Amino acid sequence: MTLRLSRRQMLSSLVVATGAGSSIMALYQTNRQARAWGLVPTFSATNIQPLSSTRQNTYPIMLVHGFAGWGRQELHGKIFYWGGFRDIQQDLINNGFATMTASIGPFSSNWDRVCELFAQIKGDRVDYGQAHSSRFGHARFGRTFAGMYPQWGEINPQTGKVNKLHLVAHSLGGPTVRLLAQLLEHGSASERAATPQSGLSSLFGGGKTGWIDSITTISSMHNGASAADLTKNLLPNALFSFLATTVGDSQLLNYDFMLDQWGLTRQRGESLASFQMRITNSRFNTTTDAAGPDVSPDVMVGSFNPSVKAQPDIFYFSVGTLATHTGLFNRQIQVPDISMDPILLPTGIFMGKHTKNSPGHVVIDSTWFANDGLVNTNSMAGPTLNTTDVVVLYNGNPLRGQWNNLGVLNTVDHLDIIGIPIKDVRPWYRSLAALLASLPQ
Helix, strand or coil: CCCCCCHHHHHHHCHHHHCCCHHHHHHHHHHHHHHHCCCCCCCCCCCCCCCCCCCCCCCCEEEECCCCCCCCCCHHHCCECCCECCCHHHHHHHCCCCEEECCCCCCECHHHHHHHHHHHHHCCEEECCHHHHHHHCCCCEEEECCCCCCCCCCECCCCCCECCEEEEEECCHHHHHHHHHHHHHHCCHHHHHHCCHHHCCHHHHCCCCCCEEEEEEECCCCCCCHHHHCCCCHHHHHHHHHHHHHHCCCCCCCCCCCEHHHCECCCCCCCHHHHHHHHHCCHHHCCCCEHHHHCCHHHHHHHHHHHCCCCCCCEEEEEEEECEEECCCCCCCEEECCCCCHHHHHHHHHHCCCCECCCCCCCECHHHCCECCCCEHHHCCCCCCCCCCCEEECCCCCCECCEEEEEEEECCCCCHHHCCCCCCCHHHHHHHHHHHHCCCC
């Protein structure tokens, strides 16, 4: 498969993987025509209202992308992860909300992404940890960042209070920021045991209570995503094709894989196919220290949720998305809405009927069928399996230390909610930012 293939050709090659036969191609044609004819419902914001008419805090917002995401300087600035052809960050800034966008490993594990996110915000050299890097066999240190908000966690001389952040995360970004909060406050016992104090990253020392004011997760797989049982490489190939066509760069020369810790740095002039082949033949392709294994229900429910807990000093919000409905001829499954992006059809169809019930694995039953094309909707409200976290439906009175679920956006798929490719979601993010700015200090 090359990047010259059309999306229709790519979906044809995925028919065998999904077992959907001609139905997937029929759905693809229908969904493509629906979008071309303007039949896709216009995105409308849920009723998210600020808690008061006056702003209560001015903490900056940090946008944290998910799986296969990219930063503002990538893709020649022609399409933003946050907003598509529109710019959510700039729109929020224009409306008085200080906002920044992180750029971390699009295919890396949550642990590695957290280490990169911490260094990128504070300004430091990425330290993946002595214990962690030794366990998985990659370099301990990564890139050095100047720092987007180096005063984070310090006392603001004007207010006398800690400089905090609002973290807004999409998809895989949700588990990433959850782990960041855990490490900030409690550190890592394994890293403290393996590293002399003089060489220990401050991230692993813990004790940083109060650095995060709120965490908002959007379409995140808190209990994992059953799409992991299909193939971890399904979406990136289709997404790469779409991005290459959109930005007019068949080799995606301006896309950063951020796999330096694995010795995988794209060489000048190296083709995308050649670099992908090097990735395939590397240890990264078989490691469990990567995004693909991390999003499986077995990992999220088996080890992540029990050890990564909601912190009592942080406001937690969650938003779900749904782009499937009960099948017309088979009422036992979920099928994609007419508005689902064709890129997401293979995973949307797969998750809409996939079950698993075998010893040693999380049971996947019909409660997992509803999805947004990439993540199961029942996984988005917050961690609910093998956890002590509490998830409640938001009632206008948010409480710290528990998940305040803002509900589900219907007929909105996994890409729609970040404005890719065409929906204008800026009003919804303005509403969210206003809510976050109204949270009491």
